[in-house]
Amino acid sequence: MMEGYEKAAADAEERLASAADIHAVADIERDLLGRRSQFTEAKRRLGDLDPGDRAAAGRRLNAARERVEASVAAARARLTASGRADRYEAERLDLTERLPRVVPLRRGHLHPVTQARDRLEDVFVGMGYTVAEGPEVESAWYNFEALNIPEWHPARGEFDTIFVNLGQPEEVMLRSHTSPVQIRVMENREPPIYIVAPGRTFRTDTADATHLPAFNQIEGLAVDRNITLGDLAGTIDEFVRALFGREVKARLRPSYFPFTEPSAEFDISRPDGSWLELGGCGMVHPNVLRNCGIDPEEWQGFAFGFGIDRLAVMRHDIDDIREFVNNDVRFLSQF
Amino acid sequence: MKVLLSWLREFAPGIDGDPAALSDVLSALGLAVEEMTVTGSVPDGVVLGRVLELRPHPDADLIQLVEVDDGSGSTLQVCCGAFNMAVGDLVPLARVGTVMPSGLEIARRKIRGQASEGMCCSEIELEMGDDTDGIMILNNSVATGAGPGTPLAEALALAPDVLWDLEVGANRPDALSVMGVARDLAAALGVGFEPPDWSTPASGPDISDAVDVEIVDPTLCGRFVGRVLRNTPSGPSPAWMANRLIALGMRPINSIVDISNYVMLELGQPSHTFDLARVRGSRIRVRRARDAETVTTLDGVDRSLVAGDGVIAGGDDAVIGIAGVMGGASTEIGDGTTDVLVEMAWWDPPSISRTAKRLNLSSEAATRFRRGADWGYNVERCMNRFVKLAAELGAEVTPGMIDERGNLPDRRPLRVRTSRVNGLLGTSLSAAAMAGHLRSIGFGADVSGPAGLDVTIPTWRWDTETETDVAEEVARLHGYENIARTVPTANEAGGLSPYQQDRRLVRDVLVGAGCLESQPMPFVAPGALAAVGLPEDGITLSNPVDDSESVLRTSLLPGQLRAVAYNQRHFNGDVRLFEIGHVYLPAPEGQLLPDEREFLAVALSGEEAPAAVAVLDLLAEALALPAVELREASPPGLLTTRSAEVVVAGRARGVVGEVDPGVLEVSGVAGRVAWLQLDLQEVLNGPRARRRYRPVSKYPPxxxxxxxxxxxxxxxxxxxxxxxxxxxxxxxxxxxxxxxxxxxxxxxxxxxxxxxxxxxxxxxxxxxxxxxxxxxxxxxxxxxxxxxxxx
Incomplete structure (x- = not known):
């Protein structure tokens, strides 16, 4: 038997085809799917069904609803794009009529995260580094395997990776750190290598005052003949001084990352004598060098990484990082 | 991993000193202290009191009068807001003058006319727990001989202790135990480390023949050790054990389960117990599962297995447990259990890891097996510990131990070059110094001359197998802070690439034109692309954080319109925004990753199309773009009569104009929005005009x-x-x-x-x-x- 909503769905195409503008589509959408629609009514009635029948009826309802939603979207696309050109013919402009314009005498502002990133880039450029970049959507090879994190490794779960629907399950993802750029650089260049790689990274963190699913990191990599752990500690000292001033000290604590060995976390000193954890670092793991075709007997390297957003937060005492993505001009124009 | 100081001291009595200083030592060892708590301290003046009489307060319904024996010979009257006591109960009594953990000093006072000479305490008031509901009733908890007037600390055998919560890396399976942490800490402090001897006398027939264990797949199980206990205790475990489990974050259940957990926390070795009578044929087969085999696990869930999962099967070959992840319900010990088979095994970490991940079961045991449990002599030590604890609670210990072997990790002595270690660390340690560090944490190290040493890696360090792994141990024990800090002598010139320099120029031009840089997240809702007239072909996320942010953008338009709408909603008026960010176009045929590009967008609300063209002209001039033309086109999402394609040196590189009013409407934006979007990558990497000098004329125009x-x-x-x-x-x-x-x-x-x-x-x-x-x-x-x- 055909349900009421199915009759409505069957007529949907035709009604939408005759819609003259976006308002009409909205009206039809409300009529078909809104609170007083057959669909909503049918959904309410699902609860009255026998549990045995409910699943099948629910699936049937959802399938019909999805069909209608697709038709509405298509109609909207038709009416918002080329289809309406004639209605705006009267407004046609010749964009090559370039009259002189007075630009308002108000400067714009760079995003605070961009400002932090520029500052970091400049510090490292001054230390002899170039700036490397890579894609944000990565394969498991670059995000994990080449970094010595095989598929079964317990550390994989700790990255809270956001995967995308491409390739095999968990084969393609939004990069969960900037370390894939290390691999891309080492695969394509002979050492010596001195690079930093700033960029966007992603984790399955729900947005709150201190977390965003999309945030920014910077990664550093040095590969040369005689790079040591002492060089890593000294390099961190140097950029911490350049960023935060002479009075701020850095320290390294042993830690674990699959792609570095020895590994460390690095902290910076606070005025009250306590330490603030800033990032992770270590000597590039021989397996990582090997994965990039670099002989670990001949070359050694160090890598480090930390959050850029955090620096902007610290610099300006920002108490809610969701402001970074709201793009409220009252926020953006403060920096 | 949580550890208690008192427990660590059972392995290394020399561990002592200021808790904060010990925290620093732990952190310097790579066992980062997430939290340190001093526990078990009771304020002076809190004693055991016995309730002698309970009377209603004549003038207050929410307070009763308690007559308490405080052991002094006379009785005290205390006003109390809790009603959970009965006459005869033993309760904590804070005497007048006691300073409570909150800082409150107990004073003699009158409450609605009735004298109160002390306070009966709840858990939370003493910071001994979270219970706020009533006064602590201590009738069953006090030590023998304790009575009214006994100080509470003495009555409950409480001693001040320190609890550390440590962050342990995946390379340190050994440090997921009290013993492993004690070993490291003792080494760093230079004090002795000696695990106790737990061997226990046994009686009765040898069981090693009574139970038949077969490792069918040696790649799954490297070692299977078993012992049998008879007449195991079934009640709750003793308070001291329960208290330690609670302190380390586990819930006491019953004595056998608690012993299993206790040994796991103490020594790092998970164990599993079977009701031997329920194991068919007293036979155990360790093998890989076949597809679609099923088992009901201890949590009552029916689990479907796939080929490759490690399982334990009984004599009839039916699965009775998922190896290293969770036991089965069919052989669970219960009230009728008499004989218990205790299993301690070494499982192949990748196998356990895959099964635990697929089943989404991250038990404490699986966490340890995934990182690599100990396969060496400690397994017997752990078994002895289990047996001894069970014996202390009344179990009968039978002689004999099953010890079947599969493939164990190959850890022959490793040749370690001192030059390599020093070259990696930037140190100049002697072979002897390195050997000293390594031996202090149980590694074998034979110095074979100044050039190197032969290192035997202990079986509790599965993740440690190479020269670099050993170098890390040397660095840890030497102390990262003792490594001289140097800076590499890079003979490289640093700098930004031409692209990166130009991108900064673009930003500077736009800031100069009064635009604010925005950075929306690159996700959009399903349908959001179609709503702005674009094909709905954005790549979707498999596990989005939010269902309304589950599609990757193919254009910067939805995000910018959302930002404009946000500002309009917040009464910020018209805005001039720009963004430089990635878009993710569908992957070209034969390519796994999307066609990811860096785009530039400018959105000027309250402006008409020519404003966007003016911005384009500014950029074209700043970047010396050759031959920028506007070609008639109907770009999706834009108003066709007021938009054009931007052509640079003959190639389409973007769009400029005004956003379609219909699109603005569905986006919740009022007024007009002038719009420019360029494929920044193509524009900046494309051809540029050369700026050639043209003499300036001295003659009038x-x-x-x-x-x-x-x-x-x-x-x-x-x-x-x-x-x-x-x-x-x-x-x-x-x-x-x-x-x-x-x-x-x-x-x-x-x-x-x-x-x-x-x-x-x-x-x-x-x-x-x-x-x-x-x-x-x-x-x-x-x-x-x-x-x-x-x-």
Whole structure:
């Protein structure tokens, strides 16, 4: 038997085809799917069904609803794009009529995260580094395997990776750190290598005052003949001084990352004598060098990484990082 | 991993000192302290009291009067807001003068006319737990001989202790135990480390023949050790054990389960117990599962297995447990259990890891097996510990131990070069110094000369197998802070690439034009692309954080419109925003990853299309883009009559114009939005004009104004091109200064007025020169376009 909503769905195409503008589509959408629609009514009635029948009826309802939603979207696309050109013919402009314009005498502002990133880039450029970049959507090879994190490794779960629907399950993802750029650089260049790689990274963190699913990191990599752990500690000292001033000290604590060995976390000193954890670092793991075709007997390297957003937060005492993505001009124009 | 100081001291009594200093030592070892708590301290003045009488308060319903024996011989009256006590109960009594953990000093006072000479305490008031509901009732918890007046600490056998919560890396399976942490800490402090001997006498027939264990797949199980206990205790475990489990974050269940957990926390070795009578044929087969085999696990869930999962099967080959992850319900020990088979095994970490991940079961046991449990002599030590604890609670211990072997990790002595270790660390340690560090944490190290040492890696360090792994241990024990800090001598010139420099220039130009840089997240809702007229072909996320942010953008338009709408909603008025960010276009055929590009967008709300064109012109000038043209097009999402494709050096590189009012409406944006979007990557990596010097003239210029009537449909740029062609090299500037439609101009046409500036580099232009070039301009423009000079 055909349900009421199915009759409505069957007529949907035709009604939408005759819609003259976006308002009409909205009206039809409300009529078909809104609170007083057959669909909503049918959904309410699902609860009255026998549990045995409910699943099948629910699936049937959802399938019909999805069909209608697709038709509405298509109609909207038709009416918002080329289809309406004639209605705006009267407004046609010749964009090559370039009259002189007075630009308002108000400067714009760079995003605070961009400002932090520029500052970091400049510090490292001054230390002899170039700036490397890579894609944000990565394969498991670059995000994990080449970094010595095989598929079964317990550390994989700790990255809270956001995967995308491409390739095999968990084969393609939004990069969960900037370390894939290390691999891309080492695969394509002979050492010596001195690079930093700033960029966007992603984790399955729900947005709150201190977390965003999309945030920014910077990664550093040095590969040369005689790079040591002492060089890593000294390099961190140097950029911490350049960023935060002479009075701020850095320290390294042993830690674990699959792609570095020895590994460390690095902290910076606070005025009250306590330490603030800033990032992770270590000597590039021989397996990582090997994965990039670099002989670990001949070359050694160090890598480090930390959050850029955090620096902007610290610099300006920002108490809610969701402001970074709201793009409220009252926020953006403060920096 | 949580550890207690008192427990650590059972392995290394020399561990002592200021808790904060010990925290620093732990952190310097790589066992980062997430939290340190001092526990078990009770304020002076809190004693055991016995409730002698309970009376209602004459003037208050929420308070009762408690007559308490405090052991002094006389009784005290205490006003109390809790009603969970009965006459005869033992309760904590804070005497007058006691300073509570909150800082409150207990004073003698009157409450609604009734004297109160002390306070009966709840858990939370003593910071001994979270219970706020009532007074602590201690009848069953106090030590023998304790009575009214006994200090609470003594009555409960409480001693001040320190609890650390440590962050342990995946390479340190050993440090997921009290013993492993004690070993490291003892080494760093230079004090002795000695695990106790837990061997226990046994009686009765040897069981090693009574139970038959077969490792069918040696790649799954490296070692299977078993012992049998009879008449195991079934009640709750003793308070001291339960307290330690609680302190370390586990819930006491019953004595056998608690012993299993206790040994796991103490020594790092998970165990599993079977009701031997329920194991078919007293036979255990360790093998890989076949597809679609099922088992009901201890949590009562029916689990479906896939080929490759490690399982334990009984004599009938039916699965009775998932190896290293969770036991099965069919052999679970219960009230009727008499004989218990205790299993301690070494499982192949990748196998356990895959199964635990697939089943989404991360038990404490699986966590340890995934990182690699100990397969060496400690397994027997752990078994002895289990057996001893069980014996202390009344179990009968039977002699004999099953010990089956599969493939164990191959850890032959490893040759470690001192030069390599020092070269990696930047140190100059001797072989002997390295050996000393390694031996202090149980590694074998034979110094075979100054060049190197032969290192035997202990079986509790599965993740440690290479020279670099050993170097890390040396560094840890030597102390990262003792490594001299140097800076590499990079003979490289640092710098930004031309692309990166140009991108900064783009930003600076836009900031100069009054634009604010925005950075929306690159996700959009399903349907959001279609809503702005784009194909709904964005790549979708498999596990989005939020269902409304589950599609990757293919254009910067949805995010910018959302930002504009956000600002309008917050009464910020019209905004000028720009963004430089990635878009993710569908992957080209044969490529796994999307076609990811860096785009630039400018959104000017409250502005019409020409404002966006003006921004484009600014950028084109700043970047010296050659031949920027606007080509008629119907870009998706834009108003077709006010938009164009941006063509740079013959190639389409973006769009400019105004957003379609229908799109604005669905996006919740009021008014107009001028829009520019460029494929920044292509633009910046594409051709650039060379800025060639042109001498500045010392001679005066002449200006000529020309107005043409130009039919609609003939673009202004065509008129301009004709003028440039006609004027030739004398033209130094051309500016459209007026556009007029209306009276005096024919319908379907408009007047375009240009100001032309002529100048020669080598002479002053004569009137005749100017008249000549003016006429050429008029003639050429009329000839090449349908424009006529406006008279």
């Amino acid at each position: 002449s200006e000529v104004d020309l107005a043409f009537v130009v039919p609609e449909g003939v673009a202004a740029v065509q008129v301009e091109r004709a003028l440039r062609a006609a004027a030739g090299s004398l033209l130094v500037r051309i500016e459209l200064f007026d556009v007029y439609r209306g009276a005096g101009v024919t319908d379907g046409a408009r007047s375009l007025a240009y100001r032309l500036r002529f100048q020669a580099p080598d002479r002053t232009l004569t009137d005749a020169d100017v008249a000549d070039v003016r006429q050429r301009c008029i003639d050429e423009t009329s000839r090449r376009t349908k424009a006529t000079l406006r008279s």
